[in-house]
Amino acid sequence: MTALTVDVQELRGRPGTQDELSRTVPAPKDLATVLIGIPQGSDLQLDLRLESVHEGVLMTGTASAEVSGQCGRCLDEIRYPLTVDVMQLFSWPQKAQAAADAEDEDTRLIPHDLTIDLEPVLRDLMVSALPFQPVCREGCPGLCSECGFRMEDDPEHFHEQLDPRWAALKDVAAGMPDPDSSSESST
Known part of the structure; x- marks a missing residue:
């Protein structure tokens, strides 16, 4: 099990039960766009709540990290904190057919070993929160x-x-x- 995986076995079949997850983990590689991103191995702070619901596990909370990169106009270094809100539903394996029938793109499946890999969810949320053309300040002349x-x-x-x-x-x-x-x- 890695730092970005969570065992949800204790939540299975117990709707209303919840676990709090607060940990600092090393950021995986490629949490970035061309000019800006979260450096691999830097601190990634997770403050999450995992709640058992009938369909699976609902994960809510925040993920925070320090972003660094270059201004797209003047190439100066940029650094700032980034916090994203996390809300993701993971479906139990037996609910997989129901989820497939509903074709819900926001639902991910819990593997049969009952561990959730957080990396794909964090990658989707954090990379999409990065600016496509970062600037050091609004009026940067470049x-x-x-x-x-x-x-x-x-x-x-x-x-x-x-x-x-x-x-x-x-x-x-x-x-x-x-x-x-x-x-x-x-x-």
């Missing part, structure tokens, strides 16, 4: 798209943009003599 300069360091930073239709004339003008220098030499 990096210059031309040179990668950090825009926050100099908000006036810019590159002169020439209209591409005139770019060829710029090269022609560079090869021509300066009109001011030619008038001085003729006098």
